[in-house]
Amino acid sequence: MLNIAVCVSGGGTNLQAIIDRIADGTLENVKIAGVISNNKNAYALERAAKADIPAFCVSPKDFETREAFHDALAAQLDALHPDLIVLAGFLVAVPAQIIRAYPGRIINIHPSLIPSFCGVGYYGLKVHEKALERGVKVTGATVHVVDEGMDSGPILLQKAVEVREGDTPEILQRRVMEQAEWELLPRAIGMFANKKED
Numbered sequence: 051m052l053n054i055a056v057c058v059s060g061g062g063t064n065l066q067a068i069i070d071r072i073a074d075g076t077l078e079n080v081k082i083a084g085v086i087s088n089n090k091n092a093y094a095l096e097r098a099a100k101a102d103i104p105a106f107c108v109s110p111k112d113f114e115t116r117e118a119f120h121d122a123l124a125a126q127l128d129a130l131h132p133d134l135i136v137l138a139g140f141l142v143a144v145p146a147q148i149i150r151a152y153p154g155r156i157i158n159i160h161p162s163l164i165p166s167f168c169g170v171g172y173y174g175l176k177v178h179e180k181a182l183e184r185g186v187k188v189t190g191a192t193v194h195v196v197d198e199g200m201d202s203g204p205i206l207l208q209k210a211v212e213v214r215e216g217d218t219p220e221i222l223q224r225r226v227m228e229q230a231e232w233e234l235l236p237r238a239i240g241m242f243a244n245k246k247e248d
């Protein structure tokens with residue numbers, strides 16, 4: 051059984067895709083040990099609660115220093131004993147102390163075809179705004195291993211999505227989620243589950 055911890059910040063549609071694939075049997079031998087958000091208002095926490103998954107908020111607002119927040123986030127992750135940490139719309143830069151504690155065992159979903167439209171400042175809707183500004187005809191999503199850079203770790207899976215005439219950032223974001231993110235992230239988790247023996 052692959053024990054995963056899912057880190058979220060917003061709506062949690064990627065978390066929901068993982069929950070749904072486990073429920074429909076597409077994603078086997080995976081258990082979501084817990085969901086952690088930096089944002090107490092994240093709807094993703096409601097999604098976890100509805101699925102009876104332990105949900106925790108570790109907010110930087112509750113700590114005097116960034117280091118104290120990082121230590122609390124690390125402690126909460128460690129308490130779940132994850133084999134794999136999944137960043138699903140998580141807007142916090144994962145500190146090096148956590149990346150070093152879980153080498154090759156943290157993955158992230160990014161809403162573009164890396165190396166396009168990624169790095170500092172490229173997250174959420176902004177990624178799609180830049181893709182439309184540039185006039186690309188194809189965009190998509192990427193699942194990659196998290197290293198100490200920003201969106202710079204080894205790429206695991208990618209899927210292309212067409213950009214259509216008249217797309218707004220919101221329309222394009224939704225298409226990339228529906229056609230790429232919600233398929234790729236469960237598939238990437240399955241790659242780790244298949245590698246794990248017991």
Ligand code: GRF
Pocket residue numbers: 058059060061062063064065094138139140159160161173174175223227231
């Ligand atoms: C989306 O923009 C997604 O592309 C990115 O994080 C944002 C929120 O996703 N990964 P979610 O609905 O919270 O999963």
